[in-house]
Amino acid sequence: MCFSIFSWLGIDLKVPEFSKLSKRMTGILSKIKFPDKEEVGHIVIDSSGIKVYGEKEWLETRQGKKYQRRKWRKIHIGVDEKGNILDLKMTDHKTNDRQMTKPIIESIGFKNIDEILGDGGYDSLDIYSYLKEKNILTLIPPPLNARVHEKRDDLSQRNKTVKYIKKKGYHAWVSKNNFGRRNRVENTFYRIKTIFGRSFMSRIWKNQNVESKLIANLLNKMTSLGMPKSVKLS
Numbered sequence: 001m002c003f004s005i006f007s008w009l010g011i012d013l014k015v016p017e018f019s020k021l022s023k024r025m026t027g028i029l030s031k032i033k034f035p036d037k038e039e040v041g042h043i044v045i046d047s048s049g050i051k052v053y054g055e056k057e058w059l060e061t062r063q064g065k066k067y068q069r070r071k072w073r074k075i076h077i078g079v080d081e082k083g084n085i086l087d088l089k090m091t092d093h094k095t096n097d098r099q100m101t102k103p104i105i106e107s108i109g110f111k112n113i114d115e116i117l118g119d120g121g122y123d124s125l126d127i128y129s130y131l132k133e134k135n136i137l138t139l140i141p142p143p144l145n146a147r148v149h150e151k152r153d154d155l156s157q158r159n160k161t162v163k164y165i166k167k168k169g170y171h172a173w174v175s176k177n178n179f180g181r182r183n184r185v186e187n188t189f190y191r192i193k194t195i196f197g198r199s200f201m202s203r204i205w206k207n208q209n210v211e212s213k214l215i216a217n218l219l220n221k222m223t224s225l226g227m228p229k230s231v232k233l234s
Helices: 002-009 018-024 097-108 125-133 153-168 170-176 179-196 205-226
Strands: 041-060 066-079 085-092 113-117 137-139
Touching (some): 041 205, 066 179, 113 179, 125 153
Antiparallel strands (some): 066 085
């Protein structure tokens, strides 16, 4: 991939092997910075698992039978309306999505964020309260048994969502809020796994962390070079 990009740009340089970058330049690459959000708009957050070579854990069923399951890493990302990854955090597979919401948003910064979109895994009273304090609209579908908390003003957005879905249905809420924008983050993960694979090349945690950030920044570069620009014609 890098060879073809350099060739297309007419740059006569040797391209280092991708795996060597994450293994031998950990110190430098760990300082990679993500692009700033330059315009006011929404952020979509989500996570996905990446396989790890050779690591397994022992689990036990209710009947006492033990079995092994492969471990994986989770990468949590925040994507803007243009498809750029503005932040990435890597955790173990036991970390839930809600735990990483605040770190991602704080890393991106609140200045130009007006909406946060996420799937049902991010539904949390604390998250709604936190984003309400930051004047950020929260678009996260609640569970079917969600109840209204009338006495909590910090949950006013969630209360509106729960009432609207109960009255008009989930699909009406999706259409009203253009929730289909969340598909952009799913497309981002699809591109990551299609281009770079579903497993880390590195076997050490710190190298995997650097590898994940390197992947994100390479994908951002591909996005800036290859995404079409639409212009409205009168």
